[in-house]
Amino acid sequence: MSExxxxxxxxxxxxxxxxxxxxxxxxxxxxxxxxxYRFIHSVDDAAAEKLARRFEHRHGVTMTIGSMLxxxxxxxxLENARAQIDPYYWGRYKKLLGKKHFSTQVIATIDNVTDRxxxxxxxxxxxxxxxxxxxxxxxxxxxxxxxxTGLICKAADAGYRLILVLAGFNNNNLRNQTQLxxxxxxxxxxxxxxxxxxxxxxxxxxxxxSDQKRRPFTLTNSLKDFxxxxxxxxxxxxxxxxxxxxxxxxxxxxxLKNLLEWLVEHNAGxxxxxxxxxxxxxxxxxxxxxxxxxxxxxxxxxxxxxIRSLLGMFERACYVGYTATPFANIFIDPDTDDExxxxxLFPRNFIVSLxxxxxxFGANRVFLQDNEQIIRHIxxxxxxxxLIHKIDWQVSILPNSLMEAVRVFVIAKAIRLVRGHxxxxxxxxxxxxxxxxxxxxxxxxxxNKLETIKASVRVNGALAPEKALKDPEIKALHNIWKKExxxxxxxxxxxxxxxxxxxxxxxKVVEVNSKSSGALNYSDYENAGLNVIAVGxxxxxxxxxxxxxxxxxxxxxxxxxxxxxxxxxxxxxxxEYDDLCRVWMPEEAEGWYVHVAEAIEExxxxxxxxxxxxxxxxxxxxxxxxxxxALIVTARNKMGSGEKVVVKIGLGNNFVxxxxxxxxxxxxxxxxxxxxxxxERLVEAGKPPYDSxxxxxxxxxxxxxxxxxxxxxxxYHNHPGSLLTETGPVKRYIEERAETELAAxxxxxxxxxxxxxSLTDTSLGIPINCQRRTAGKSDATTLRVTNKQRxxxxxxxxxxxxxxxxxMAEQGYQTPEVLASDKPINYPxxxxxxxxxRPLLIIHLLEIKPETKPVxxxxxxxxxxxxxxKRVEYIVNTTWFRENFHNDSDEEEVENDD
Numbered sequence: 001m002s003e004x005x006x007x008x009x010x011x012x013x014x015x016x017x018x019x020x021x022x023x024x025x026x027x028x029x030x031x032x033x034x035x036x037y038r039f040i041h042s043v044d045d046a047a048a049e050k051l052a053r054r055f056e057h058r059h060g061v062t063m064t065i066g067s068m069l070x071x072x073x074x075x076x077x078l079e080n081a082r083a084q085i086d087p088y089y090w091g092r093y094k095k096l097l098g099k100k101h102f103s104t105q106v107i108a109t110i111d112n113v114t115d116r117x118x119x120x121x122x123x124x125x126x127x128x129x130x131x132x133x134x135x136x137x138x139x140x141x142x143x144x145x146x147x148x149t150g151l152i153c154k155a156a157d158a159g160y161r162l163i164l165v166l167a168g169f170n171n172n173n174l175r176n177q178t179q180l181x182x183x184x185x186x187x188x189x190x191x192x193x194x195x196x197x198x199x200x201x202x203x204x205x206x207x208x209x210s211d212q213k214r215r216p217f218t219l220t221n222s223l224k225d226f227x228x229x230x231x232x233x234x235x236x237x238x239x240x241x242x243x244x245x246x247x248x249x250x251x252x253x254x255x256l257k258n259l260l261e262w263l264v265e266h267n268a269g270x271x272x273x274x275x276x277x278x279x280x281x282x283x284x285x286x287x288x289x290x291x292x293x294x295x296x297x298x299x300x301x302x303x304x305x306x307i308r309s310l311l312g313m314f315e316r317a318c319y320v321g322y323t324a325t326p327f328a329n330i331f332i333d334p335d336t337d338d339e340x341x342x343x344x345l346f347p348r349n350f351i352v353s354l355x356x357x358x359x360x361f362g363a364n365r366v367f368l369q370d371n372e373q374i375i376r377h378i379x380x381x382x383x384x385x386x387l388i389h390k391i392d393w394q395v396s397i398l399p400n401s402l403m404e405a406v407r408v409f410v411i412a413k414a415i416r417l418v419r420g421h422x423x424x425x426x427x428x429x430x431x432x433x434x435x436x437x438x439x440x441x442x443x444x445x446x447x448n449k450l451e452t453i454k455a456s457v458r459v460n461g462a463l464a465p466e467k468a469l470k471d472p473e474i475k476a477l478h479n480i481w482k483k484e485x486x487x488x489x490x491x492x493x494x495x496x497x498x499x500x501x502x503x504x505x506x507x508k509v510v511e512v513n514s515k516s517s518g519a520l521n522y523s524d525y526e527n528a529g530l531n532v533i534a535v536g537x538x539x540x541x542x543x544x545x546x547x548x549x550x551x552x553x554x555x556x557x558x559x560x561x562x563x564x565x566x567x568x569x570x571x572x573x574x575x576e577y578d579d580l581c582r583v584w585m586p587e588e589a590e591g592w593y594v595h596v597a598e599a600i601e602e603x604x605x606x607x608x609x610x611x612x613x614x615x616x617x618x619x620x621x622x623x624x625x626x627x628x629x630a631l632i633v634t635a636r637n638k639m640g641s642g643e644k645v646v647v648k649i650g651l652g653n654n655f656v657x658x659x660x661x662x663x664x665x666x667x668x669x670x671x672x673x674x675x676x677x678x679x680e681r682l683v684e685a686g687k688p689p690y691d692s693x694x695x696x697x698x699x700x701x702x703x704x705x706x707x708x709x710x711x712x713x714x715x716y717h718n719h720p721g722s723l724l725t726e727t728g729p730v731k732r733y734i735e736e737r738a739e740t741e742l743a744a745x746x747x748x749x750x751x752x753x754x755x756x757x758s759l760t761d762t763s764l765g766i767p768i769n770c771q772r773r774t775a776g777k778s779d780a781t782t783l784r785v786t787n788k789q790r791x792x793x794x795x796x797x798x799x800x801x802x803x804x805x806x807x808m809a810e811q812g813y814q815t816p817e818v819l820a821s822d823k824p825i826n827y828p829x830x831x832x833x834x835x836x837x838r839p840l841l842i843i844h845l846l847e848i849k850p851e852t853k854p855v856x857x858x859x860x861x862x863x864x865x866x867x868x869x870k871r872v873e874y875i876v877n878t879t880w881f882r883e884n885f886h887n888d889s890d891e892e893e894v895e896n897d898d
Contacts, residue, residue: 008420011041012051016101019055030055050420054576058101063109063357064816067604067611069620070120070350077126078119081158088214089153089244090114092205093185097146106357113354114150120350121318124159124278128315135286135347135617137607140324140363141545141572142356145178148282148322149185156186156216156244160318161277163244164310167284169251169303172225173512173520174544178284179222179248180523186246191221217245225255228262238267238277256306263313278316283307286321286345308344319345326603326624327633337625341618351617353607358816361574363597366583367590369826373579376401377587378555385432387555387586393433395441402430402553403449405584406533407480409551410453412580413531414496414503415485419576425522425548426507428533429569431540432555436513443511443535450509450533453477457500465494474500488579512536512544522547540569550577554585588776591788599629602830626650626871631723635876645876649724651733652865653833655797656724657842658716658857659789663781667717671856672763674715675843679764681708682747689749689766697796698750699766702838706738709745709841716858719782720880729872730860741866746800748842750792759847761854770847770854783848785857791844797861798832799842805835829861836863 014037019030031052038048090111097107122132138144152163165182168174183191188206202209209215219231226249238245249255267275311317341348356362366374381387381399409428416424430446433439456473468474477500478493485491506528512520513536522530534546552570570583585593603624610620624630626649634647662668679689685705692699710731718727734742751768752758759770773791776784785791798806809831818825840861845854 007041008047011043063106064355066353066355067608068352069617071616077123085157087157089156092208093153095208096205110150114154118154132318132349133347134350135321136352137326138324138354139356142360144322145181152186155280160280162279163246165248165282166251175250176222187216187218191218192223220248226259228258253302274315276315279314281319283321287323287325327629347617361578362571367593367597376584378584391435393438398445405551405553407477408582410504411481412550414499417499418495423529425529426531427546427549429552430535434537436515439535443509447509454504457504461500506531509533513539550581552583587787628724635881647874648871650869650871651862655861657791657859658722658725659785659791660719660721661783662717662719663783670717674712675856676763678712689764698748701747704745704747729874733872746838746840748799750842750844761845768845770845773846773848775848791857792859797829809835833861
């Protein structure tokens with residue numbers, strides 16, 4: 001490290017110590033403190049300003065508390081017990097968070113939130129028997145591990161003696177990574193060295209130990225999962241421990257079996273006695289493998305039973321599941337509501353929703369706010385790497401889009417060096433195949449291509465730009481810079497070219513799966529930084545953190561909600577380089593991500609509302625169970641049955657649209673006739689379409705009667721793949737409210753402003769310039785409206801609202817996280833839907849080539865219901881579902897080293 005870098009680090013440490021004491025920091029105060037110290041450390045103006053901006057970013061980060069639900073009759077205990085609790089373990093961890101540059105506001109919020117969760121658990125000093133079940137809902141890659149590490153520290157302070165962490169389903173990489181974090185945040189020693197009696201093993205909180213006798217005990221290490229022989233050789237009973245013990249294990253049936261046997265043999269005794277030591281079980285990724293499904297792989301149900309047995313062995317136990325996907329099967333799978341609540345792992349006692357810090361780079365930003373900046377579409381893979389391919393597929397050439405992504409990674413790394421990000425981890429993700437054989441070939445091809453780039457920049461990168469650009473590889477890199485980053489201030493090509501060799505040289509391509517020797521060993525590169533292109537599938541799809549991830553290339557065929565979100569390893573924190581991040585994926589995958597992101601945000605909104613109303617976890621479970629997403633989640637879970645499955649859905653405060661249409665001539669013509677007859681019936685009812693008024697997005701007719709709308713739905717030919725617009729359930733929902741809250745409707749005849757070559761239709765009695773849409777990946781019988789399978793434009797659901805209602809909806813959406821962006825707010829339609837007093841039917845006349853006549857589609861925005869939610873039944877044909885949508889969640893051969 002250079003002397004200048006040392007000076008800057010010393011200045012940063014000195015100023016950080018002072019800023020931690022300052023309330024209400026301003027940019028001026030930050031620069032004032034830097035000015036007081038910079039000359040002592042010989043830092044020039046440019047470096048001082050760069051540091052000031054870094055502090056602005058760091059200390060401008062805030063975090064809100066989130067929401068929670070609890071069961072009726074809950075009795076708080078923590079405040080009364082606090083006087084007897086010495087926050088020793090939490091105190092060490094809090095210091096570590098400060099050293100990791102967490103802002104003081106974020107640390108305070110983590111402190112508050114973990115207090116709330118601990119308080120919802122049971123007092124470990126309370127005489128048994130007792131058990132508690134809870135769930136914490138976070139965001140993908142948002143810091144759930146930091147949260148539950150804090151919770152573990154506080155639980156240990158309060159008196160929990162055994163702490164079990166389930167991390168990863170058959171995934172050694174994730175388990176090992178989690179162990180390293182628990183070592184750093186709770187144990188204080190490198191567990192691999194500790195168990196092998198090696199010295200110099202202090203890490204993380206161990207550097208703040210004031211009493212080494214209180215150091216936690218661990219029976220697993222960062223190299224190997226739980227092993228009966230190793231645990232027995234330690235020769236310590238859990239009952240005899242004077243300090244808390246922690247184990248980090250995979251959700252693997254063999255591992256759990258070994259642990260259960262060891263607990264019986266060395267702690268509970270063969271008489272079937274329960275263990276008295278209070279136990280906390282943290283279930284990371286609780287929606288994966290822990291839940292009990294009726295139709296699925298036998299191992300899933302077996303693991304669920306083993307977790308229940310594990311909890312049952314303790315007189316006093318608390319289960320806390322952590323998940324980022326609240327569509328977890330734990331809410332959905334049981335055939336009846338009663339079965340759901342009887343399920344042993346259902347979080348009957350509490351549910352806590354975590355809000356991420358304002359600097360979180362999550363689904364909302366990637367897909368709903370800045371998608372044009374971040375998302376790039378893959379359109380050139382069909383011949384060389386198709387979405388669906390067999391295990392013996394031969395990779396002979398890489399898609400051009402993948403090579404473009406690699407070059408973006410090299411350029412982005414060079415930009416980070418120009419910005420002074422030395423010794424930082426930099427990663428790229430390539431997730432394109434479920435087969436380890438194909439992953440290995442991809443790794444080799446990428447390695448060869450990367451070596452060609454390295455050779456060019458090593459030989460010619462130091463030449464003057466006009467000479468260097470004669471090299472085809474440097475020219476290709478230059479073209480990428482022009483396309484992606486040339487508009488950024490202070491990032492001229494000459495400066496970037498000088499860093500190309502330094503950027504490319506340390507990059508290596510690693511295969512990460514159950515059969516590879518590659519590993520993402522970031523801890524071994526703590527000072528120099530690991531620079532890696534990680535190629536994998538399932539092993540990269542859940543829980544595993546790719547440090548410094550800047551570029552992702554995602555080519556998968558899943559539409560499963562939890563699978564999609566968990567595959568999104570690009571979510572997380574990108575301090576001072578979030579503007580460099582790019583994600584490649586097929587356009588249809590982006591459409592599903594948008595849909596899932598919106599659905600998750602809807603449920604989070606619902607949880608906040610239910611908290612205000614004093615609702616219970618069971619009531620939220622019913623809400624998740626009746627959400628439209630249950631159609632897809634349940635269909636996936638029940639596919640093994642090969643039968644039709646009944647799913648009850650509530651349509652109140654929901655939006656449905658016909659994004660998948662029948663393509664045969666008869667159906668297309670029948671739908672045009674259905675729209676024409678709707679217009680005629682409205683004329684007969686005294687609400688002719690020509691009385692509609694021009695609005696943004698078409699012409700609006702208000703206070704229309706319900707009968708013509710029901711007739712239109714009856715006559716419309718719906719595609720069986722458009723699950724939510726199945727005519728029977730939608731009609732039944734409307735008919736049940738046809739004389740009350742759904743008696744009067746707004747109808748929007750959607751259209752665009754007149755333009756050259758626009759297709760104009762007059763069949764509805766008014767001229768309509770048809771909306772232009774492209775045909776997504778379709779076939780002879782099916783027409784998908786765009787690859788994203790979206791008919792309506794964003795913002796359409798505010799049609800018919802008053803100016804005041806629109807303003808109220810938008811003000812309510814302006815949370816600290818949303819306001820943290822310097823870009824215009826992209827308001828989601830759900831906030832307008834919540835303000836609707838009447839339902840909105842949207843008739844779409846679409847111009848879709850090569851069709852020569854308008855294609856009719858429809859959408860409905862249902863307002864909140866004032867009645868008790870009466871759900872309607874949908875029938876899901878799982879055979880059709882399996883043929884059309886591939887289950888892509890756990891197909892890769894998994895690791896099992898037991």
